[in-house]
Amino acid sequence: MSATTKNKPGFIELKCITGGEESPVSSIVTAVLMDIGFEGFWEEDQHLFAYISEDSFSPAMLDELDIFREKKIKYQYTTLENRNWNEEWEKNFPPVTISNRCLVRAPFHPPVKEYPFDIIIEPKMAFGTGHHPTTEMIAEYILGSQPEGIFLFDMGCGSGILGIIARKAGAAKVEMADIDADAVTSARENVKKNDTDDIKVYLGGCELLENREPDMILANINRSVLIDHIPVYFRVLKHGGTLVISGIIEKDFSVIMNEATKTGFDPIEISQKREWLMIVFTKPE
Numbered sequence: 587m588s589a590t591t592k593n594k595p596g597f598i599e600l601k602c603i604t605g606g607e608e609s610p611v612s613s614i615v616t617a618v619l620m621d622i623g624f625e626g627f628w629e630e631d632q633h634l635f636a637y638i639s640e641d642s643f644s645p646a647m648l649d650e651l652d653i654f655r656e657k658k659i660k661y662q663y664t665t666l667e668n669r670n671w672n673e674e675w676e677k678n679f680p681p682v683t684i685s686n687r688c689l690v691r692a693p694f695h696p697p698v699k700e701y702p703f704d705i706i707i708e709p710k711m712a713f714g715t716g717h718h719p720t721t722e723m724i725a726e727y728i729l730g731s732q733p734e735g736i737f738l739f740d741m742g743c744g745s746g747i748l749g750i751i752a753r754k755a756g757a758a759k760v761e762m763a764d765i766d767a768d769a770v771t772s773a774r775e776n777v778k779k780n781d782t783d784d785i786k787v788y789l790g791g792c793e794l795l796e797n798r799e800p801d802m803i804l805a806n807i808n809r810s811v812l813i814d815h816i817p818v819y820f821r822v823l824k825h826g827g828t829l830v831i832s833g834i835i836e837k838d839f840s841v842i843m844n845e846a847t848k849t850g851f852d853p854i855e856i857s858q859k860r861e862w863l864m865i866v867f868t869k870p871e
Contacts, residue, residue, distance in 0.1 A: 597637050597638065597639060597640060597665070597666045598637065598638050598639075598640055598643045598663050598664070598665055598666070599635060599636075599637055599663060599664050599665075599666050600619070600624065600635070600636045600637070600638070600648075600661055600662075600663045601633055601634075601635055601661060601662055601663070601664075602615055602633065602634045602635075602636070602651075602659055602660070602661040603632055603633055603659065603660045603661070604629075604632065604633070604634045604659060611654065611659065612629065612634050613719075613835055613860050613861035613862060614654075614835055614837070614861060615634060615651070615654065615659065616634065616636070617808070617809075617834070617835045617838070617861075618650055618651065618653070619636045619650075620808045620833075621650075621808050621809065621810060622647045622650050623638055623642050623643075623647070624636040624637060624638045625637055625638060625639075625766075627718075637666075640665060643663075645663075648661070648663070679692050679709040679717075681695050681698075682717055682722070683701070684722060684725045684726055684729065684751075685725075685726050685729045685730065686701075687701060687702055687703055687729055688701060688702075688703035688704075688705060688725065688729060688751060689701040689703070689704050689705065690705045690707055690725075690747065691704070691705070691706060691707070692706070692707065692708065692709050693706055693708060693779065703729070703751065703754050703755065705747060705750055705751060705754070705780060706776070706779045706780055707745050707746075707747050707750075707776055707779075708745075708772065708775055708776060708779065718862075719859035719860055719862040720806050720832040720833050720859075720862050720864065721744075721747060721748065721806065721832075722859065723832055723857050723859055723862070723864040724748055724804055724806055724830055724832055724864060725747070725748060725751050726857075727830055727855075727857070727864065727866065728748065728751050728752050728755055728804075729751065729755055731828075732755075732756070733752050733755050733756055733757045733802065734755075734756035734757070734758075735756065735757075735758045736757050736758060736759075736800075736801035736802055737757070737758065737759040737760075737761075737798075737799070737800045737801050737802075738752045738757045738759070738760050738761075738800060738801065738802045738803075738804065739760075739761050739762070739763075739795065739798065739800040739802070739803050739804070740752075740760070740761070740762040740763070740803075740804040740806075741762075741763055741791075741792060741795075741803060741804065741805045741807060741815070742763075742764055742765075742805060742806055742807040742811070742833075743762035743763060743764050743769065743770075743773050743787065744764060744769050744772075744773070744806070745769070745772050745773060745776055746762055746772070746773030746774075746776045746777055746785070746787065747776070748804050748806070749761075749762040749773075749777075749782075749785055749787075749804075750776060750777065750780045750782050750785065752802075752804075753782045753784075753785055754780070754782065757802075759784075760782070760784075760785045760786075761785070761786045761787075761788065761794075761798070761800075762785060762786070762787045762788070763787070763788040763789070763790050763791065763794045764787075764789065765789070765790065765791050767789055770787055770788070770789045773787045774787045791815075792814075792815045792818045792819070795818055795819070795822045796822065798822055799822060799823070799824050800822065800823060800824065800827065801823075801824050801827050801828065802827060802828045802829075802830065803819050803822075803823060803827070803828075803829050803830070804830045805819065805829065805830070805831050805832075805833070806831075806832045806833045807833045808833050808834075809833070809834050809838045809841065809842065812831060812833070812834065812842060812845075813841065813842070813845050816829075816842075816845050816846050816849050816851075817849050820849045820850050820851060820869060823869045824869070825869055825870065825871050826868065826869065826870075826871045827868065827869045828866060828867070828868055828869075829846075829851060829866070829867040829868075829869070830864065830865075830866050830867075831846070831864065831865045831866075831867070832862065832863065832864040832865075833862075834862070834863050834865075835861045835862060835863065836858075836861055836863065838863070839863055839865075842865065843865065846865070846867050850869065850870065851867035851868065851869060852867060852868050852869075852870060853865060853866070853867050854866050854867065854868055
């Protein structure tokens with residue numbers, strides 16, 4: 587999922603008191619903020635921090651948080667001074683293990699030999715470092731699905747972590763795309779760091795799927811984008827192919843499920859971590 591902030595002025599930091607990352611409220615607030623354009627997120631103690639470009643921000647956007655009035659969510663926002671946000675983010679980036687087979691680490695962490703998959707991700711205030719439940723669930727699915735020989739396309743690739751894991755797990759061809767130019771730059775850097783240079787990373791949206799026929803599509807994106815894209819995913823996937831969706835919370839489940847099944851997809855797996863869901867569909871043969 588794309589979410590990048592760089593060392594440049596003009597970002598708004600929103601600070602919410604939500605009860606911490608184990609709180610269901612935190613996940614729901616995150617989903618709402620994603621839908622209105624916030625990008626980078628991190629949590630500390632009882633606080634959720636969210637970021638958006640100053641050019642894209644209007645205080646009126648925060649009216650969307652009025653739905654949490656009964657839960658007494660308190661928040662405030664400030665314009666950030668220009669400082670090295672990558673350095674700030676690195677302080678909050680411990681290594682992550684996935685399925686006891688994959689270590690996701692920053693370049694400044696040492697490798698651990700007992701993990702067969704060693705993934706290096708440069709932390710840049712982005713979803714896609716393996717810490718977010720949506721990224722973790724899809725990574726677990728990839729590792730368990732034995733993707734040897736398939737063509738996989740990752741929509742909304744963010745840091746590129748999922749495509750990199752898929753390629754190292756045996757996918758024959760991996761392509762990725764994101765609408766955020768900073769995310770594309772980050773993904774391309776991470777592709778090189780992991781010696782997976784044959785992965786193609788594009789700037790753009792689902793129009794890039796035209797004239798392609800992937801075996802698997804990953805879409806770790808927000809609800810509104812998923813609803814718009816599901817018919818495209820169905821049209822371009824190979825018959826018998828797999829669509830893996832995440833980036834949604836419990837209240838989105840019925841909307842996404844109805845849209846996907848109406849289009850023709852068959853659900854085969856549903857996973858949940860905290861309030862976040864992953865749904866796996868197949869396109870009939």
